[in-house]
Amino acid sequence: MANKNLTNAKKAKNDEFYTQFIDIQKEIGAYLEYNPDVFRGKVVYCNCDDPFESNFFRYFVLNFKKLGLKQLITTSYKPSPIANTQLGLFGDDKTLPKSKSRPKITANKFIINEVYDMDGDGEFNLKDVALQLKANKHNEWTPLEGNGDFRSEECIELLKQSDIVVTNPPFSLFREYVKQLFDYDKKFLIIGSMNAITYKEIFPLIKENKMWLGNGFHAGNAYFFTPFAKEYGEGVYMPETGLVKFRNVCWFTNLDHGRRHQPLPLMTMEENLKYSKHKEIKGKKAYDKYDNYDAIEVSFTDAIPSDYNGVMGVPISFLDKYNPDQFDIVKFRHGDDNKDLRLKNGTCPYFRVLIRHKKK
Incomplete structure (x- = not known):
């Protein structure tokens, strides 16, 4: 049901999904653990994030000094139905006139060069950011000339x-968005549908280790705020929180993190056939083979045999556990006849990634 709803949202170009602060914090924490200086001296750009409503802006501005950022740039998209309403950046400060300080329909650009405790209360928080922006001290808050589309000339600049x-x-624009990142040779950490792995424009980047999955959402569940939450069905819309839950959403990145290099613990082929927890494998005499490619079918990532040196077809969810030090990606989905991989019994498993153990 969640997959169907996410697909429908994509087709309808309903792209209003707002990420939780805690998910951003946990994900970025994984990169900092691997390399504490990954953001130091860097300019971070959040180009699909209204500063008033974005938890990405909130995270980076509150951790500006801790991360050692050189600059934070954030731009918004004008047609957002909740523009300037969620974060309440200026609304909590009674000294700032709301009617003049919160543009309602413009796309905005915030550039943060410096943060400090401006009101002298002994701590730095969003109120200090608001005061600095209002006073225009070292930072910039201006409307964009256009609507904030990431493809516009001013956003590309x-x-x-x-x-x-x-x-x-x-x-809905994931392919185009990723292409732009590679066209301009940028490091990135972005959220997308797991199904994006199957796109002909995306999979080659993963195969060539130019892009990979991030650390991931807790228990594989991604929760978002959306103004259209109530339009989703039971199991997706969570009335107790007002959030929607998707299981096929993940982080994509070209920043390294530790989990990417953790070896996947595996049993031998003989052990899998004897002791696997999957009834589809336990008790069989051998793994199934494809009719149109020289490889075995491995329906579950934890059933990959540790001692098989040939090619294996695994689910795309394997990429969440993919360790480039342990495996090579051979190809995606198709057999020698350029058709979907087909088992001897004529069935075609859903989108398989063909892999092999890395030669030592």
Whole structure:
């Protein structure tokens, strides 16, 4: 049901999914654990994030000094139905006139060069950011000339100035968005549908280790705020929180993290056939083979045999556990006849990634 709803949202170009602060914090924490200086001296660009409503802006501005950022750039998209309403950046400060300080329909650009405790209360928080922006001290808050589309000339100029892009881009424009990142040779950490792995424009990047999956959402569940939450069915819309839950959403990145290099613990082929927890494998005499490619079918990632040296077809969810030090990706989905991989009994398993153990 969740997969169907996400697909429908994509087709309808309903791209209003807002990421939780805790998910951003946990994900970025994985990169900092692997390399504490990954953001130090860098310009971070969040180019699909209204500063008023984005938890990406909130995270980076509150951790500006801790991360050692050189600059934070954030731009918004004008047609957002909740523009300037979620974060309440200025609304909590009674000294700032709301009617003048919160543009309602313009796309905005925030550039943060410096953060400090401006009101003298002993701590730095969003109120200090609001005061600095209002006073225009070392930072910039201005409307964009256009609507904030990431493909616009003014947004591309900001992209050129950046080192790392971090955001939740429109699902419906994911191919185009990723292409732009590679066209301008940017480091990135973005959210997208797991199904994007199957796109002909995306899989080659993963195969060539130019792009990979991030650390991931807790228990594989991604929760988002959306103004259209109630339009989703039971199991997706969570009335107790007002959030929607998707299981086939993941982080994509070209920043390294530790989990990417953790070896996947495996049993031998003989052990799998005897002790596997999967009834489809336990008790069989051998793994199934494809009719149109020289490889075995492995329906579950944890059933990959540790001692098989040939090619194996695994589910795309394997990529969440993919360790480039342990495996090589051979190809995707198709057999020698350029048709979907087909078992001896004529059935075609859903989209398989063909892999082999890396030669030592």
